[in-house]
Amino acid sequence: MTSGHHPPRTHARELAHVPTGTPVRLQGWVHRRRELSAVSFLILRDRTGLAQVVVKGQIELPPEETPVEVVGTAVANPQAPGGVEVVSPTVIALSDHADTPAVELWRPRLDTGLPTLLDHAATTWRHPRQRAVWELAAASLHGFRATLDASGYTEVHSPKLVESATESGASVFEVDYFGRPAYLAQSPQFYKQILVGIFERVYEVGPVFRAEPHDTVRHLAEYVSLDVELGFVRDHHDVIDALRDVLAGMVEAIHERAGHAVELLGLDVPRVPERLPVLHFREALEIAGAPADEPDLAPAHERALGAWARAEHDSDFLIVHGYPTAHRAFYSHPDPEDPQWSRSFDLIFRGLELVSGAQRLHRYADYVRTLEERGYLYAPYASYVEAFRRGIPPHGGFAIGLERWVGRLTGAANIREVTLFPRDLHRLAP
Amino acid sequence: MTSGHHPPRTHARELAHVPTGTPVRLQGWVHRRRELSAVSFLILRDRTGLAQVVVKGQIELPPEETPVEVVGTAVANPQAPGGVEVVSPTVIALSDHADTPAVELWRPRLDTGLPTLLDHAATTWRHPRQRAVWELAAASLHGFRATLDASGYTEVHSPKLVESATESGASVFEVDYFGRPAYLAQSPQFYKQILVGIFERVYEVGPVFRAEPHDTVRHLAEYVSLDVELGFVRDHHDVIDALRDVLAGMVEAIHERAGHAVELLGLDVPRVPERLPVLHFREALEIAGAPADEPDLAPAHERALGAWARAEHDSDFLIVHGYPTAHRAFYSHPDPEDPQWSRSFDLIFRGLELVSGAQRLHRYADYVRTLEERGYLYAPYASYVEAFRRGIPPHGGFAIGLERWVGRLTGAANIREVTLFPRDLHRLAP
Numbered sequence: 119m120t121s122g123h124h125p126p127r128t129h130a131r132e133l134a135h136v137p138t139g140t141p142v143r144l145q146g147w148v149h150r151r152r153e154l155s156a157v158s159f160l161i162l163r164d165r166t167g168l169a170q171v172v173v174k175g176q177i178e179l180p181p182e183e184t185p186v187e188v189v190g191t192a193v194a195n196p197q198a199p200g201g202v203e204v205v206s207p208t209v210i211a212l213s214d215h216a217d218t219p220a221v222e223l224w225r226p227r228l229d230t231g232l233p234t235l236l237d238h239a240a241t242t243w244r245h246p247r248q249r250a251v252w253e254l255a256a257a258s259l260h261g262f263r264a265t266l267d268a269s270g271y272t273e274v275h276s277p278k279l280v281e282s283a284t285e286s287g288a289s290v291f292e293v294d295y296f297g298r299p300a301y302l303a304q305s306p307q308f309y310k311q312i313l314v315g316i317f318e319r320v321y322e323v324g325p326v327f328r329a330e331p332h333d334t335v336r337h338l339a340e341y342v343s344l345d346v347e348l349g350f351v352r353d354h355h356d357v358i359d360a361l362r363d364v365l366a367g368m369v370e371a372i373h374e375r376a377g378h379a380v381e382l383l384g385l386d387v388p389r390v391p392e393r394l395p396v397l398h399f400r401e402a403l404e405i406a407g408a409p410a411d412e413p414d415l416a417p418a419h420e421r422a423l424g425a426w427a428r429a430e431h432d433s434d435f436l437i438v439h440g441y442p443t444a445h446r447a448f449y450s451h452p453d454p455e456d457p458q459w460s461r462s463f464d465l466i467f468r469g470l471e472l473v474s475g476a477q478r479l480h481r482y483a484d485y486v487r488t489l490e491e492r493g494y495l496y497a498p499y500a501s502y503v504e505a506f507r508r509g510i511p512p513h514g515g516f517a518i519g520l521e522r523w524v525g526r527l528t529g530a531a532n533i534r535e536v537t538l539f540p541r542d543l544h545r546l547a548p
Numbered sequence: 549m550t551s552g553h554h555p556p557r558t559h560a561r562e563l564a565h566v567p568t569g570t571p572v573r574l575q576g577w578v579h580r581r582r583e584l585s586a587v588s589f590l591i592l593r594d595r596t597g598l599a600q601v602v603v604k605g606q607i608e609l610p611p612e613e614t615p616v617e618v619v620g621t622a623v624a625n626p627q628a629p630g631g632v633e634v635v636s637p638t639v640i641a642l643s644d645h646a647d648t649p650a651v652e653l654w655r656p657r658l659d660t661g662l663p664t665l666l667d668h669a670a671t672t673w674r675h676p677r678q679r680a681v682w683e684l685a686a687a688s689l690h691g692f693r694a695t696l697d698a699s700g701y702t703e704v705h706s707p708k709l710v711e712s713a714t715e716s717g718a719s720v721f722e723v724d725y726f727g728r729p730a731y732l733a734q735s736p737q738f739y740k741q742i743l744v745g746i747f748e749r750v751y752e753v754g755p756v757f758r759a760e761p762h763d764t765v766r767h768l769a770e771y772v773s774l775d776v777e778l779g780f781v782r783d784h785h786d787v788i789d790a791l792r793d794v795l796a797g798m799v800e801a802i803h804e805r806a807g808h809a810v811e812l813l814g815l816d817v818p819r820v821p822e823r824l825p826v827l828h829f830r831e832a833l834e835i836a837g838a839p840a841d842e843p844d845l846a847p848a849h850e851r852a853l854g855a856w857a858r859a860e861h862d863s864d865f866l867i868v869h870g871y872p873t874a875h876r877a878f879y880s881h882p883d884p885e886d887p888q889w890s891r892s893f894d895l896i897f898r899g900l901e902l903v904s905g906a907q908r909l910h911r912y913a914d915y916v917r918t919l920e921e922r923g924y925l926y927a928p929y930a931s932y933v934e935a936f937r938r939g940i941p942p943h944g945g946f947a948i949g950l951e952r953w954v955g956r957l958t959g960a961a962n963i964r965e966v967t968l969f970p971r972d973l974h975r976l977a978p
Binding site: 147184214241253259275276278279292293298300312313315317327331482506509520538541546547 | 557575577578594595613614615642643644646647649670671673674679682683686689690693697700702703704705706707708709710711721722723724725726728730732739742743745746747748749753754755757759761769770772779780910911912913931935936937938939940941942950968969971973976977978
């Protein structure tokens with residue numbers, strides 16, 4: 119594709135530091151071309167940014183979105199992006215001429231409706247603002263893992279094909295597994311609890327599947343779950359501390375690794391306080407102006423609590439703990455001092471529930487009793503519950519939805535805008 | 549669980565550095581108990597190793613595998629693991645007494661057949677040698693990402709629920725997707741190629757699904773695939789260079805992060821040469837003593853080539869490239885100088901195919917022609933192939949199977965031994 123005597127590749131962002139007169143080679147896409155009578159401009163886009171290429175005389179440039187190689191000379195020009203442009207270029211198309219995209223990617227903003235954005239995801243994600251959104255996601259994943267790697271956690275991968283759907287039978291996808299039914303895991307819950315018995319502290323980043331029968335701006339049929347589980351906890355406050363550190367690590371990684379994306383999107387990245395503000399569920403209901411017998415927080419309550427945390431604690435984050443035991447997952451640990459409340463919690467980020475977590479039951483007898491109290495059959499839970507006869511220490515954990523995190527961070531109106539290739543009730547492609 | 553005036557937790561591995569007379573608090577599992585008439589020994593196991601606890605007088609210790617907390621005093625004793633033991637302890641069970649495990653985990657080796665190993669995975673993975681195996685996997689994942697993060701790659705997550713199965717219709721799992729059929733992705737192939745058009749260089753670590761109808765020691769129905777794809781390549785040798793760096797990063801991370809596991813298992817960790825030895829497929833057939841018209845390498849050929857690489861290049865790794873175009877995936881790029889051979893390659897690691905890779909077709913017209921030549925219908929491939937009208941640069945990539953890598957590294961006879969919770973024709977639990 120390139121001959122040996124060409125200079126090494128220069129990325130668009132590096133061009134700013136190249137002295138005038140230096141031969142350069144760029145590779146990327148034709149972001150925009152403007153052909154005037156005496157001079158043409160080619161804006162080249164690569165993974166680092168944009169570069170201006172100036173062509174004297176009349177020339178036919180490849181159409182927008184065609185991958186090209188440009189070999190020319192760097193020249194300072196205060197009007198060019200980064201202050202340096204490329205002159206006297208040869209421009210070689212590296213593939214066939216690209217078809218005209220469904221949206222004009224060179225405009226500062228993608229001015230298009232959601233269906234177009236999603237139908238043409240393979241090109242709309244090329245827009246610098248869209249790409250910046252995913253860079254926040256990738257940086258967050260990096261920060262998540264870096265924090266846990268530094269704290270003695272082991273990365274695990276649990277199976278997504280499972281024998282039964284214990285968490286909630288209603289919203290599970292069924293698979294034809296060599297002629298018998300299997301299900302897609304709604305979470306790695308069972309496995310991460312077992313794995314605490316092996317590694318003490320584990321995390322997993324992977325897809326989870328919810329056959330959500332409703333169509334909302336905050337639910338997906340498949341999303342990326344950031345799961346954490348840790349053993350030898352005293353109670354759920356140890357789990358909340360772990361969550362705080364993970365959030366701080368994610369924010370730090372965004373600044374370090376996606377600073378350009380933050381700048382481009384003009385984001386207000388949250389500050390993670392040393393200690394997250396914590397409210398008991400009862401207090402939360404009161405602050406949200408909800409009746410004292412509400413079993414859960416509604417979206418409007420979450421919004422009110424988000425505003426309260428901002429006003430009272432100057433915090434984008436708020437922990438609500440002590441949800442009613444009867445209304446949380448059966449494996450949630452009750453508060454021993456008042457078992458109607460659980461050692462579970464949610465993290466509210468800017469008025470939206472982002473994370474659910476809890477200390478879990480760890481004794482076999484407690485599982486058996488809880489299933490009985492709830493009137494659940496033992497059989498479907500047998501293999502899960504039996505694991506707690508093998509010695510599982512007090513433990514807890516949480517799960518962060520990647521897309522919800524990025525959606526809230528960027529203020530997206532719909533979670534689909536920040537998902538590379540979303541899956542929902544109606545959408546299975548691209 | 550612990551009161552405030554207790555010392556902070558000491559991990560088993562740290563105990564070696566604790567001066568005699570220091571109060572310590574350990575948490576872990578009863579790995580073994582031996583109750584003699586005047587003294588009892590408790591070997592405690594935590595995520596870092598083993599610690600010896602000595603109890604004077606007669607005492608009933610919790611049974612093996614019960615999680616416990618031990619508070620006592622560190623005392624030097626050359627006979628203890630690490631040279632330091634804990635005396636005058638109080639031992640508190642942190643959960644109910646554990647049932648007797650199916651296998652004795654305190655023995656130096658898990659002397660059990662594969663069915664027991666897998667049926668009781670929740671406890672058999674607690675054995676130090678088993679846990680060490682997974683630590684190799686976790687370290688490898690770390691090294692994989694670290695190498696790519698340092699080279700301008702973007703982590704991506706592509707959907708596992710897909711509309712059609714383009715790679716091979718025969719071995720795909722069907723899902724009931726809100727009443728219509730969907731499939732579990734056999735690889736992120738399509739998505740990673742599209743994503744090159746967005747980010748230039750991408751990687752993904754995630755599950756892939758193969759409805760393998762046969763039962764072999766090296767196939768799973770679900771495994772973890774380490775996928776890489778990079779744009780603006782000259783040919784597949786750029787892809788091979790990327791693979792070499794990834795392997796070197798994985799090996800480096802094993803030494804850095806799983807040194808104890810390497811030692812415990814007595815592993816011979818491979819050295820990754822600066823340049824991987826490369827053979828053309830034709831030469832490989834000759835060296836393996838296979839007929840010149842063989843379309844692929846059989847396992848016996850791979851073993852012979854592994855031995856050759858070891859003898860001729862002192863290398864555990866060998867690249868075979870230039871496989872016959874007609875016998876590789878339709879998206880493989882032919883060698884322009886002799887199109888019957890492709891710009892594809894396999895990596896053979898110690899005589900077993902571990903990685904497949906290639907430069908891919910990047911021009912729409914080439915896809916259309918190839919489908920025609922192979923007699924494939926256009927319709928099932930339409931959404932895939934149409935993406936190449938949008939400007940995709942020359943690109944290529946590869947995929948490493950995590951379990952195969954760890955299996956070969958540890959010399960496991962069956963890939964199921966190194967998979968946390970394997971899935972196959974017969975097994976869907978635990």
